Amino acid sequence: MYCINCGVKLETSEEICPLCGTAVCHPDVKIDREKQLYPKGRIPEIKHRSKAFNGAVIIMFLIPIVVSFLADFHFDREIRWFAYVLGALVIGYTVFALPLWFEKPNPVIFTPCVVAETIGYLLYINCVNGGGWFLSFAFPVAGGFGLIATAVVALLYYLKKGKLYIWGGAFILTGGFIMLIEFFMSITFDIEFFGWSLYPLSVLVLLGGLMIYLAINKSAREVMERKLFF
Amino acid sequence: MKKSERKPLSWVKLDNAAKIYPAVRRKKWSNVFRQSATLIEEIDKDVLSSALKTVVKRFPAIAARLRKSAFWYYLQEIDAPPEIMDEYSYPLTFMSRKEMRRCAFRVIVYKNRIAVEFFHSLTDGTGALVFLKNLVAEYLEQKYDISVPCEDGIVDRKAEPREEELEDSFLKVAGNVPLSRKDTTAWHMNGEPEVGGYLNLTCFKLSVNQVIEKAHEYNTTLTVFLGAVMMKALANLQKEKTRSRKKQKPVKLLIPVNLRSLYPSETLRNFAMFTIPEIDPRQGDYTIDEIVKVIYHKMGAEVTAKHMSGVIAANVKDEKNMFLRVVPLPLKNAVMKAVFDSVGECKSCLNLSNLGLVKMPDIMKKYVTRMDFILGVQAAAPYNCGVLSYGDTVYMNFIRNIREPDLERHFYNVLKELGIETVLESNRK
Numbered sequence: 001m002y003c004i005n006c007g008v009k010l011e012t013s014e015e016i017c018p019l020c021g022t023a024v025c026h027p028d029v030k031i032d033r034e035k036q037l038y039p040k041g042r043i044p045e046i047k048h049r050s051k052a053f054n055g056a057v058i059i060m061f062l063i064p065i066v067v068s069f070l071a072d073f074h075f076d077r078e079i080r081w082f083a084y085v086l087g088a089l090v091i092g093y094t095v096f097a098l099p100l101w102f103e104k105p106n107p108v109i110f111t112p113c114v115v116a117e118t119i120g121y122l123l124y125i126n127c128v129n130g131g132g133w134f135l136s137f138a139f140p141v142a143g144g145f146g147l148i149a150t151a152v153v154a155l156l157y158y159l160k161k162g163k164l165y166i167w168g169g170a171f172i173l174t175g176g177f178i179m180l181i182e183f184f185m186s187i188t189f190d191i192e193f194f195g196w197s198l199y200p201l202s203v204l205v206l207l208g209g210l211m212i213y214l215a216i217n218k219s220a221r222e223v224m225e226r227k228l229f230f
Numbered sequence: 231m232k233k234s235e236r237k238p239l240s241w242v243k244l245d246n247a248a249k250i251y252p253a254v255r256r257k258k259w260s261n262v263f264r265q266s267a268t269l270i271e272e273i274d275k276d277v278l279s280s281a282l283k284t285v286v287k288r289f290p291a292i293a294a295r296l297r298k299s300a301f302w303y304y305l306q307e308i309d310a311p312p313e314i315m316d317e318y319s320y321p322l323t324f325m326s327r328k329e330m331r332r333c334a335f336r337v338i339v340y341k342n343r344i345a346v347e348f349f350h351s352l353t354d355g356t357g358a359l360v361f362l363k364n365l366v367a368e369y370l371e372q373k374y375d376i377s378v379p380c381e382d383g384i385v386d387r388k389a390e391p392r393e394e395e396l397e398d399s400f401l402k403v404a405g406n407v408p409l410s411r412k413d414t415t416a417w418h419m420n421g422e423p424e425v426g427g428y429l430n431l432t433c434f435k436l437s438v439n440q441v442i443e444k445a446h447e448y449n450t451t452l453t454v455f456l457g458a459v460m461m462k463a464l465a466n467l468q469k470e471k472t473r474s475r476k477k478q479k480p481v482k483l484l485i486p487v488n489l490r491s492l493y494p495s496e497t498l499r500n501f502a503m504f505t506i507p508e509i510d511p512r513q514g515d516y517t518i519d520e521i522v523k524v525i526y527h528k529m530g531a532e533v534t535a536k537h538m539s540g541v542i543a544a545n546v547k548d549e550k551n552m553f554l555r556v557v558p559l560p561l562k563n564a565v566m567k568a569v570f571d572s573v574g575e576c577k578s579c580l581n582l583s584n585l586g587l588v589k590m591p592d593i594m595k596k597y598v599t600r601m602d603f604i605l606g607v608q609a610a611a612p613y614n615c616g617v618l619s620y621g622d623t624v625y626m627n628f629i630r631n632i633r634e635p636d637l638e639r640h641f642y643n644v645l646k647e648l649g650i651e652t653v654l655e656s657n658r659k
Contacts, residue, residue, distance in 0.1 A: 008642055011655045018432045018656035019639045037431070038657040039340065042316070044323045046426060222414075225573075 001029050011035065057097045061089055083128070087121040108154045115146030137188040144177050164215035171208030175201040241306045242291050246400035246545050247500040248351035252296060252303045252330075253566035258427055259609050260325045263355070263616065265362045266345035268600035273339045274373055275314050281368035282311040282337055285361070288387045291396050291499055292353045292361050296330040301559055305352065308333050316340070320429040320657055322606045322629070325349055337365075342599075344369065350500070355585050355603065355616075356488050357498035359383065363590055370597050382589040392496070399495040404546040405539030413506060415576045417468050417479035418611055421632030429607065432638045433655045434626040438587075438619050440650055448522045453584045454529065456617060456626070457483055457507065458521040459648070463640035464579050465511050470636075475512055482508040484578035485529070492535045503541055505532040506578050518648065571610070580637075581605060585618040600625070607631045 001010050001024060003017035010017060013035035014024055024031065065086055072082040094114050099105035119142045126134035152170045156163065182197035214221045244252075251261045286293035286308060294305040312333040317340030325336070325347070334349040344366060348358050360383045367378040368387050378384055424430065438452075445455035464481045472478050489501045507528040509516050516524075531537065548554060554562065588601050603616035604627045612632040618625055628638050645652055 006639070006642075007646075009651065009653045011653055014654070014656065014658075016658050018430075018654055018658050019635055019642055034341075036657075037433070037655055038319050038321070039317055040319060040659075042318045043426060043428070044318050 001026050013037070054097070054100050057100065058093075061093050061097065065089055083124065087117075087124060091117050091121060106157070108150070108157050111150045111153045112146065115142065115150065118142050118146070133188050137184045140184055141181055144180065145174075148173055148177065162215065164211045164221075168208040168211030168215060171204045171211065173208075175204030175208065178204070240290060241297070241304050242294075242396060242499075243398070244303055244305060244351055245398040245497075245499045245501075246542070246549055247354075247502070249303070249549065250566060250570065251349065251351045252298075253563040254570040254609065255327070256609060258324055260330070260606075261350040261609075262322050262325050262347050262606045263350060263358070264321050264345055264347045264602070264604040264606075265355070265358050266343050266602045266604075267362060267366045267598050268343045268602075269366070269370075269597050270342065270599055272342055273344055273369075275339055277373045278337070278339065278344065278365075278369050279311070279314055281365060281372050282314070284387050285365045285368050286311045288364065288385065288389070288391060289361050289395075289498065290391055292335070292348070292357060294334060294352060295332055296334045296349065296351060298559060301555070301557075301562075303351070303559070305334070312337060314339055317343075317345070319659070321345070321431060321604050322347060322429060324427060345602075353498055354488075354500045354502045355486070355583060356490060356502070357500070359585060359588065360385075360498055363588075363594075366598060367591075367594060370594060374597070376593055378593055379591050381591055384591060384594075394496040395498045397495075397497050398499060399489070399493065399497045399501045400542050400546060402495070403489070403493045403535070403539055403542060405536070405543040407540060408544035408547050409537070409540035411541070411544055413577045414480055414482075414508070416482035416506075416508070416578050417464070418576070419464075419467070419579060419613060419632075419637065421612060421630075421634040421636070423612075424631055424633055427631070428659070430630050430633075430635065431604065431657045432628045432630075432635060433602070434624075434628070434638075434641070434645075435653045435655070436624040436626065436645075436650060438622050438624055441624055444648060444650055448519060450522050450526055452619070452624070453485065453586075453617075454522055454525045456584065456624075457485055457525045457582055458518050459644050460580075460582050460615065460641065461507070461509055461521045461525070462516065462518055462644045463637060465509065465516060466640045466644070467636050468511060469515075470640075478511045480508050480510050482506050482578045483525075484581045485525075486581065486583045487529075487533050487538070489538060492533070492538060503538050504581075505529055518644075580608070580611060580613040580615060582615050583617065585616070587619045595621075602627055604629055613637055 001012055001014070002008065003010060003020060003022055004025065005022040006017060006020045008017065008019055010024060012029060012032040015031055015033075016023055068085040069079075069082050072080055091114060094110070094117055099110060119139060122138040122142060123134055125131070126138060148170060152166060155166045159166070178200045179197040182193065182195075185191055186193045214224055255261070290307040291305060293308055293311070295308050297304055297306050312335070315336055315338045317338050325334070330349055334352050336347045338345040338347065344362075346358065346362050346365065348361075352358075353361070363383045364385060364387055367384050370376055371378055380386055441455065442452055445452050448455060448458070450458075461481050461483050464483070468478055468481060484504050484506050486502050486504045489495065489503055490497075495501055505528055507525040509521055509524055557565075583603070583605055585603050590598065598620075600623075601618055601620040602625050603618045605614040605616040607614050607629055613628065613630045615629070616627045628641070630637070642652065642654075
């Protein structure tokens, strides 16, 4: 029996040509389904991660929450430091455990969620302590790092190529951002602008530049790959 | 019997090549391959169960399960043979860690066919073939009351396993100076992934005589010739997908080498290395004749005991490194996986593993109509191809986890241009 489209010779068990997808049709030859290599429609059940495991992880997170709540209340007769523990554990759960509930967790959604939680957590600490450092320091620092992290994660996730460019750009951007952090520190905490941020800036710009150079220069990249991986 | 009175199950360390496979497993991928024998009549599962019970005792390192300790994985003899499974719509369904902990191989029956799927840490193609042939021999003896002579890989199933069969031969043949493992990156095929992990199998059936005759026209062997046809098909496919010649990448084929033909070893555990012939399509279109020469000379230079000893020395050196040995297993796994992901599979487009002509005693040939060898897909690359010859037919099993049968189409076109006839079978949905 031959495929009427691509001309390949097929076993009499074939219903569709495996090369071009054309339905096999021959007036004199009957398709011999008994000879088919594999049974049709017997697909193994895909086992998803057990919900019980995810439940156990929640309990692992709940235990310190309950213990710290009881301890805080027992010693102080009021809630003082418990909210710090709770906030940190919620952030930890979002980072490490929440993605387990999803078949294909999308990091581009999770990263800004974690950033938002962190900013909320810092805002709470600031409000409770009356620090006055949130708007001029914590918010721009956490927000800036969050933006860089989200951009890197999104680019790595959606672009298949150009990893070295992405990382190189992220390093240089982070270096520049550290200078801004020093600036925010100086205006918030009234510290003199010392210029220490130039050191991490120079290191990060050098590393980022090296990555972009390797991304552009193929032969240099191959030399580095050999040196690092063999 | 009290628990303490039971004979402890024997265990063996993983051989040098087997160590990588458990470390690089993924959530939906493990390195599993299949060999199968098709008989003249429908398989009697009860008789097969009984035959399996005898055979697992004879091959304790193959009929094993994968366990782990704090510093390494090891294989432990199974205390009872696994249950015989029914066939799914595709071969080599995912073997989970849980399943490997219970038993790292499966026996699957479908109509007239007995298939065995092995996790690669247990053995290589040659060892697996011995296991399958002995399982079939035992089945035939019990079912048809015949006597199969101990030749062509058939052993006395009632005897104790021999020491030589259980040894890690890599350690014996490692050379003094390790050779570099550096290699260039190959072109990688891609396509639309199949839903739910479905694997598409396409079997090309060729006439042994016709292929050998054609191979002789090019003054070469069947493996080299089929390798050349495959590389030509890969080059044509790349040309179709990447029009710009400058942007094309090297076409490379990983051809496993059975080291038992180079060294005096009788091991039934992993004892294979590989060679990776390469053509660079940026330099122009290659003819089959040119590719044959590339593969022939590459194999001539590398498939030698001395060269392989050097390559093995590099692998064994890592194994013997005191620092690496004391590192806890999870850390070892993470490092091995990172290295494998960055360099492991980038070095070839696909594996073309040829088990050669399967021989068995004449009395068995009357009952066995067909043999097959199917490799699982690679972790990151969508294709692989297992080849063997039985009787007067070459069975080439292409497996892929993507929808498009592009490589098969190009492979068929090259065969057609060469005037080689083929018959196709598949498990198309």
